Amino acid sequence: RHTRLLTVTGVQTCALPILPIVGNAITGARANSLQDLNRAVYNRALSPLGIKYNGPVGQEGVANVRKTLSDNYNQVLQNVTLKPDPQFAQEFAEISGNVMAAERPIFDKIISRLNARTPTGVIDGKTLKTINTTLDDEVAALKLDGSYEKQQLADNLEQLQSSLRDAVKRNNPMYAKRLDQLDEGWANYAILRDAARSEEHTSELQSQSTI
Numbered sequence: 001r002h003t004r005l006l007t008v009t010g011v012q013t014c015a016l017p018i019l020p021i022v023g024n025a026i027t028g029a030r031a032n033s034l035q036d037l038n039r040a041v042y043n044r045a046l047s048p049l050g051i052k053y054n055g056p057v058g059q060e061g062v063a064n065v066r067k068t069l070s071d072n073y074n075q076v077l078q079n080v081t082l083k084p085d086p087q088f089a090q091e092f093a094e095i096s097g098n099v100m101a102a103e104r105p106i107f108d109k110i111i112s113r114l115n116a117r118t119p120t121g122v123i124d125g126k127t128l129k130t131i132n133t134t135l136d137d138e139v140a141a142l143k144l145d146g147s148y149e150k151q152q153l154a155d156n157l158e159q160l161q162s163s164l165r166d167a168v169k170r171n172n173p174m175y176a177k178r179l180d181q182l183d184e185g186w187a188n189y190a191i192l193r194d195a196a197r198s199e200e201h202t203s204e205l206q207s208q209s210t211i
Contacts, residue, residue, distance in 0.1 A: 041195075045069070045188035048181040062196045063140070069185050070136050073165070076179060077128040080172040083121065087170070091163040095156055103153040110138055110157070128168065135161050162186065 038057035042065050046053055049072055055064050084092075099107045114134065117127050135157050142154035165186070169179045 041192050045185050045192055048184040048188075059196060062192060065189055065192065067136075069182065069189055070132065072185075073182050074129045074132060076175055076182070077132060077168070078125040080125050080128065080168055080175060082123040082128060082164070082168050082171050084123075084167060085170065088163055088167040091166075092160065095159050095163065098159075099156050100149055100152055102149050103156075107153060107156065110134075128164075131164070132161065 035057050038061060039053055042053040042057075042061055045065050046068060049069075051068060051072075053061070053065065053068075055061060096107070096111075114131050117123075117130060123131070139154045139157050139161075142150040142157070145151075165179065165183065169176055169183075172179075
């Protein structure tokens with residue numbers, strides 16, 4: 001039954017060889033659709049900055065979106081200063097309190113390195129860029145580890161970055177508009193990051209059900 005021949009204008013042709021071709025076309029179309037969907041989500045994160053994403057998708061794509069946001073943030077930082085205020089101190093205490101005991105030594109070491117760069121208590125733009133880049137590198141390394149504890153510590157450091165961004169905005173209202181755009185981009189990135197994390201063990205591409 002499965003080897004039935006089709007007769008078309010008197011020429012007998014086997015139907016089966018056509019099926020793999022059709023299957024490959026469908027698979028390719030689905031893959032292209034998922035890639036387009038991924039890029040649409042990346043563009044949602046970058047659209048507040050007026051940037052369109054054209055790079056690879058998957059975990060590399062998520063990392064590229066984060067780097068793009070961070071690079072643009074660093075461009076703003078070169079023009080600002082920061083004096084940590086009581087609100088930042090309270091937020092830092094909450095973040096620090098949420099660090100898992102097993103990761104406490106790593107967190108404390110990172111904070112000690114950052115504190116060594118700010119002996120006067122007032123942070124200039126160059127130092128802020130260094131702090132942000134240092135936190136970026138630490139987060140990226142922790143995410144590569146893949147363990148639950150390291151992922152949680154990466155989340156703690158990203159919360160610290162968010163708190164720093166809010167403090168920078170409070171200290172530099174003249175850059176509030178651009179910082180608001182960046183905040184919107186970071187908020188959209190957080191959704192993208194969480195969706196990618198939930199799929200990283202099953203597929204490199206995000207499925208429509210997680211977006």
